[in-house]
Amino acid sequence: MSYQAQLPDIVISAEDHRRLQNIAEAAIQTHSDVAEYLQEELDRATVCSAATDCAPGVRMGSYVEFRDDKTGRVRSVQLAYPADADPSNGRISVLTPIGAALIGLSEGQSIEWQTRSGEWKTLTVLKVSDRKNALGYLDV
């Protein structure tokens, strides 16, 4: 569904992958477009666990700085669960086109994504910061 000939490799932790699978399934009836997109990303992702020797990219709760390659505008967001999302505080739901595009990306990678109005955009991840006080979880 993308113009992009070669989608960037995405790497998702096993815990995130399982939870995001639940979220995609819960939303498939009510938000089928973005739920299907999230499902496609989950299906093509590399899943890593303690047993595999790989590091996940953008995780749930990660802070991400990215550039809109068309406008050059740089934004900083935190990737949030749909029930925690609050854009006025920079928390973007993983169940939005841009949130689903971000999951699993690493610094320097670019991805094309489609807005709900159908417009194609490209974003490039500039920086991924780990979760400190992520979503009030405090990572305790």
Add this chain to the structure above:
Amino acid sequence: MLPALPEVFIPVSERMKLTAVVERANRWAHPVAYFLQSELRRARFCSVDALPPGTVVMNGWVSYCVDWEQPRNLKLVYPRDYTGAEEQLSLLSPLGAALIGLRAGDRMPFLTLDETFRLVTVMDAKPDAPTFAHRVHDGNAANDTDDPFDSGPHAA
């Protein structure tokens, strides 16, 4: 043998708001939905007057210790009031769901999002702490979308 879980006391006036949080969390498959729901199911809902002293309440401050780490003092807030401020703890987090309704001295195990068991000990709890400077939230529900550029899932 494991000790029994500590009792959970919640003012009945919060019941509807808490139920709404659980419903929304369940609808969106939030990872803490089940734990919070199970805590609310075993909670004793009582009038504010009958609330035992030192009970952790919503929008109240709680001093606690996780395992043997440094004690912390945070304000327990509803997810929609959570701004990301360092002194806040969202109810919809493993620690927030563990703390609601406990009393000073209680200990409660909980599972972190990294799937590690931790033990929290409540040291003190106050309905409010005027000596603490904290951000006042305007409670503006109009911000409840998922992306500034796209309309997304909303709270009911």
